[in-house]
Amino acid sequence: MKLKTRLKLSFFIMALLPLILCFAVTYALLCYQASGINHYYEIEGTTFESLSNPIEILTKVVDRLHADLEIKLAQNPDILLDAVYLKELEAALEIKSTDLVVRKNGEYVYLSEGIETEEARKILPDYGDLNSISDNALYYSGLKKCIVRQIDMKNENGDLYSVSLITYLSDIAPKLRRFYLESFSSIVVVLILISLVMTIWIYRATVIPLNKLKEATQNIAAGNLDFVIETAGNDEFGELCRDFEFMRQKLKETAKENIQADRESKELISNISHDLKTPITAIKGYVEGIRDGVAVTEEKRDKYLKTIYNKAIEMDRLIDELTLYSKIDTNKIPYSFNKLSVREFFEDCSDSLSVELESRGIDFYFENMLEQDVDFIADSEKLSRVINNIISNSIKYHADRKTKISLRLKDEGDFIRVELGDNGKGISKTDLPYIFDRMYRADTSRNSATGGSGIGLAIVKKIVEDHGGRIWAESKEGEGTTMCFVLRKYIGGVGHD
Numbered sequence: 001m002k003l004k005t006r007l008k009l010s011f012f013i014m015a016l017l018p019l020i021l022c023f024a025v026t027y028a029l030l031c032y033q034a035s036g037i038n039h040y041y042e043i044e045g046t047t048f049e050s051l052s053n054p055i056e057i058l059t060k061v062v063d064r065l066h067a068d069l070e071i072k073l074a075q076n077p078d079i080l081l082d083a084v085y086l087k088e089l090e091a092a093l094e095i096k097s098t099d100l101v102v103r104k105n106g107e108y109v110y111l112s113e114g115i116e117t118e119e120a121r122k123i124l125p126d127y128g129d130l131n132s133i134s135d136n137a138l139y140y141s142g143l144k145k146c147i148v149r150q151i152d153m154k155n156e157n158g159d160l161y162s163v164s165l166i167t168y169l170s171d172i173a174p175k176l177r178r179f180y181l182e183s184f185s186s187i188v189v190v191l192i193l194i195s196l197v198m199t200i201w202i203y204r205a206t207v208i209p210l211n212k213l214k215e216a217t218q219n220i221a222a223g224n225l226d227f228v229i230e231t232a233g234n235d236e237f238g239e240l241c242r243d244f245e246f247m248r249q250k251l252k253e254t255a256k257e258n259i260q261a262d263r264e265s266k267e268l269i270s271n272i273s274h275d276l277k278t279p280i281t282a283i284k285g286y287v288e289g290i291r292d293g294v295a296v297t298e299e300k301r302d303k304y305l306k307t308i309y310n311k312a313i314e315m316d317r318l319i320d321e322l323t324l325y326s327k328i329d330t331n332k333i334p335y336s337f338n339k340l341s342v343r344e345f346f347e348d349c350s351d352s353l354s355v356e357l358e359s360r361g362i363d364f365y366f367e368n369m370l371e372q373d374v375d376f377i378a379d380s381e382k383l384s385r386v387i388n389n390i391i392s393n394s395i396k397y398h399a400d401r402k403t404k405i406s407l408r409l410k411d412e413g414d415f416i417r418v419e420l421g422d423n424g425k426g427i428s429k430t431d432l433p434y435i436f437d438r439m440y441r442a443d444t445s446r447n448s449a450t451g452g453s454g455i456g457l458a459i460v461k462k463i464v465e466d467h468g469g470r471i472w473a474e475s476k477e478g479e480g481t482t483m484c485f486v487l488r489k490y491i492g493g494v495g496h497d
Helices: 003-041 048-052 054-075 076-082 083-095 115-121 173-221 238-290 298-328 342-359 378-395 457-465
Strands: 098-104 107-111 139-140 146-156 159-169 336-339 363-368 375-378 404-412 416-420 470-476 478-486
Touching: 003 173, 003 375, 054 076, 054 146, 054 159, 076 159, 083 098, 083 457, 107 115, 115 159, 159 363, 298 457, 336 342, 336 457, 342 363, 342 375, 342 378, 342 404, 342 470, 375 478, 378 404, 378 416, 378 478, 457 470, 457 478
Parallel strands: 363 404
Antiparallel strands: 098 107, 098 159, 139 146, 146 159, 336 375, 404 416, 416 478, 470 478
């Protein structure tokens, strides 16, 4: 559940549920209290209004007692002269918090033990008083709040009797106070329980995910990226945890890439250092030979100088390779794209390669299998580097036989396919998928015969892909390797993307 929805729901629950529960609890207590009062005082119809107005309850109690007594007296008026009956009546009235007073001709002939004569004189009406007729009840709010009902009657002998029932408010008030206290306490308990439930509900939805995120940030701060943030839920915190987990994975990948890049940089420095040391050692040796007079003939001196020159070119190529490699990661390799003729470009490459390779005793073959000349968009310098790097690898990993290198052009629809093959050692199936990776070397031995910085083919792949093409290798161990790449033709203004 979304946190926004959860908060809205909690608002309505906090606003409505307490009202509903408080009403239900109060109503239940009301029914219980009203039932108790009805049973205790033997009355009916006690309601919330009655409980909020104890005088109304007392009036019902007095009315009930008055009605019962009135019926009794109507049947036998002389019963008021029976002391035993009056005692029994007093005992019955005492349970209802009611005192009994009987007067004959104005004289007090019977008073309950709980009332004094002086007190009775203050609150009881005289015989025949308009307020004392049987349909009325008097409320006395003195020191002892009470309700008075009086029956005035006359017997056959002309004696005037007044029978008064005095019901006290003080006895029923504690019951009502207990009802109000129970209602208030129940409401407080309901509110506390609802608040507790809602707090736990919101706590589980917010604090627990926040603790997970806190633990995750502490792990990241400590450099630990191998933990997993478990998420269960589709709310905002669940989304945040998933985003945080995604960030952790990215940080872990970046950390691995940084470690790999650092390892590759160190390996590159080691490779370049090794490859630079070989020509520098050779240059030093030949220079010392010239200085020590070993090259005594002009022909020998020219050979030494030519060797020194070639080694210097090799060093320059290595430095240039290193410079270009540094630009691969930042995608800042400078290109100068132009529309070129396929036939002219590759024939020029073939001419320069044949001279160089044949001077080194390598057979070179060029075959243009295109039916007609086409144009393509390329940086001639960078594309020449691709061809030279591939051929340089072919020379490094030659077999123990006369080296042969071929360059073929084929037509593949909208593309030109370039194949550079050799009859070298070949590449194993396990190494073939990785030869274009940076710093990967199929020949792991470090020796002057092979050398190599391990970035030549990575540069080749980068340049070909930047030309909108792709490159791959086909090889058989002991037979040779063919490097293939395709370039898009320039057709009606469409060429390199």
